[in-house]
Amino acid sequence: MKLTIGYLYGDLMNIYGDTGNIIALKKRALWRGIEVKVKVKSIKEKLKEKECDLFFFGGGQDQQQNIVAKDLKTKAKIIKSEVERGVPLLSICGGYQLLGEYYQPHKGPKLPGISLFPSYTVASYDRMIGNIVIESMFGKLVGFENHSGKTYLKEGGVPLGKVIKGFGNNGSDHTEGSIYKNAIGCYMHGSLLPKNPKLADWLIKKALEVKYQKEINLKPLDDTLELQAQYAAIKKFS
């Protein structure tokens, strides 16, 4: 089997360890004999239907994020129709914000998103920094958040999980992230996937199922080190 990961704006949106998610997806597929290709889809690069089986979209610096926001409009249609088709996507921090309806900065006009998630983000003067633990459909997930934007889910929005420790979407409603079909957005760096292998495998499984149109049962891996890292972090921070 083959898996193509579309790393959205990987050259601009790769802040602080988010590349670890690509490493985790790649290795966990390779260890199961699945061939992996990572395609960076950046500014002005055309995105085609069925070109990628799984998307990753990380966070970036403010300046880069503005450039990306403009270009994202040209890829919005394909990204949305692919997600409708069931293609899995993981977005973190800045990537998550841009996939919502809009981002309202302190000054100036709203930065429009592509409305994949029914959410919007408002700049704040609170910096929400620290380790975060949430309870989700993948069990407990642990990561590190670092954001000042506060994200709110609109009616019909489904959070990725409930905050046990940390701030989450906005620091007040105890929600973290958002999930729509097989697309996930959240604030969890860490890196997220290496320490939360269940989520990593879910993304790979969904990607292959959509691509090959059949149920896929991934070969189990020895996750001793992964789970030890997850357990130690959860124990330390919650």
Place this chain on the structure above:
Amino acid sequence: MKTQFAVLFGKAIFWLSRLLHFGGGSAAPGLYALNLDPNLVKKLSSSISTNIVITGTNGKTTTSRLLSHFAKTAGLQVIRNHTGSNMERGIASTLIQGNGDYDLGIWEMDEGAFNTVSSKLNPDVIVFLNVFRDQLDRYGEIDTVVSNWSESLKKVSLKTKVFINGDDASLDKLQKGFKGKVQKFGVKDYKIVGESLEHKKEKESLDFEAKNVRLRGLTGSSFKLSIVNCQLSIVLPLPGIYHIYDFLAAFAVGSTLGFDGKKMIKSLNSFSPAFGRVEKLDFGYIFLIKNPAGATQVFATITPELKKDDRILLALNDNLADGTDVSWIWDAEFERLQVTGNRLQIICSGTRADDLANRLKYAGFDPKHIAVESDLESALKKAKQGLKGKLFILPTYTALLKLQSILAESGIKNHYWKEED
């Protein structure tokens, strides 16, 4: 009166801290004294003839130490924050403990503290070494760090001499904001691209340029230094390209201060690195790792030297001084530590030892060769047990401090604050 009292009070804290073994007194005395007199740094530093401020993500301590070595060779009295305590409180602590007259103050300064503290020292020279991603939780993004520096530079006297790493494109912005004299140093055909140093040929205009670089493993490097009308041969007893930048910066400042170039170069023979920076022990080496760029450079330097009986002890802490976010280990290229037929034993330690072990697995190491021992003292014991080759110890900052005290207590070396400046 207020200042005198603050100094006395600070000195008392310093002696208490030593007496009760709280630590070396490298930060606390300054912290308390600053509470009594917030203008302490400005007042005490004004009596020093020349003040130099050195900032940047990596290489501050080594650059300061080199410059101090050159200055002492030139017969100057030097004061500097040599323990690496580089926030205002660390600088205040150093000033409090000072006695006598100094010709030169050499101040390594935290990237963030630079914006609030450098003006208090009224610096004659400012050095910007580089800017890499480091502790996003503390400093913010690279763009933010550089724009803050730019703003701070606008307030600096035009007489100040500014030195910039000419190979780091992120620093270009600084030159635009400052109207005074800016000089650049760098290595021919090298450019800093993102987190790493790449071989890249492009037109360069450098005032202090290293050419024909030959790396000589862990012993150092040799190169030609090209300055205004002359070329000098250098043998640098520090390994890796990254240390060449530290040397160039220190040499450039030395030249500006009127030190004799040949004497500076000759004095390299008697230079020893700062604690934890390429520190040699009987049984191996210590290399501080603290961010992706620095760690990757260390990996690139040691990998060619690794023999099959060697071992690596990595220690990752997530205390405030290390950065509480350990995501950075996924940007550091641990993959580079892989050597052909790798059967290297790796011991992971520190408060986030489990994260390290997991990172190594994903970097391609066989989990069978990875041991986890959070407690640093036990980890060191384990690493040394039956060791036939060398042990390479790579700790983050607070793990390094802990390691120093473990080594000092076992009589292997001095406490870092007792080390020669």
